[in-house]
Amino acid sequence: MAETIFSKIIRKEIPANILYETESVLAFRDINPQAPVHILIIPKLEIPTIREIRLPDHTTLLGELIAAANTIAEQEGIKEDGFRLVINCDKNGGQEVYHLHLHLLGGRKMNWPPG
Ligand code: AMP
Numbered sequence: 001m002a003e004t005i006f007s008k009i010i011r012k013e014i015p016a017n018i019l020y021e022t023e024s025v026l027a028f029r030d031i032n033p034q035a036p037v038h039i040l041i042i043p044k045l046e047i048p049t050i051r052e053i054r055l056p057d058h059t060t061l062l063g064e065l066i067a068a069a070n071t072i073a074e075q076e077g078i079k080e081d082g083f084r085l086v087i088n089c090d091k092n093g094g095q096e097v098y099h100l101h102l103h104l105l106g107g108r109k110m111n112w113p114p115g
Contacts, residue, residue, distance in 0.1 A: 003046060006099040010044050019075065024061060025068045027104075036107025037076045037083070041068050047100040050089050069104050078106030086114075 009016045009028060016028035019039060030038040043061050047053065053062065066085075073079040083106030088095040 004097050004099040006040075006042055006097060006101065007046060010042075020068055020072050022064065022068070025064050027068055027072055030103070034103075035105040035110070037078050037105065039072055039076070039104040041065055041072065041102040041104055043100055048098040049095065050087050050100060052100070065102055069102060072104060073106065076106065082106070084110045 005014065008014045009018075010026055018026065018028045020027040020041075024044055025041065026044060027039050027041040030040050043065060045061065047058070069083075069085055070079065073083050083104060086103040086105065087093075087100070088103075
């Protein structure tokens, strides 16, 4: 699958508000925030959707993504009150960018069902 805009952000070819970076994970503020805190957490590895996740190949990476969410939630001051992690998958999931990413949303009470 063709690379996305997120690959350009990983390579620092286009700007992003980067908050967290390791060898395997990058996180930056969503350009169109849906909550007071809206951060995208992505693997540097190009994985289009959650459907491509395979164990054991991606076990560590998945752990790193979740750990990054906790670290960033703490940095952003939303860990105590709680937050939401969202992964959209393909058409019906509402995915627009085909590079796996977690949405970290917080700073307000989230609605359920999500719609
Ligand atoms: P999804 O619909 O789950 O694929 O989410 C894609 C998200 O990427 C949307 O929330 C967009 O606002 C966000 N987005 C797209 N381009 C950029 C960008 N250049 N920098 C930051 N966020 C972006």
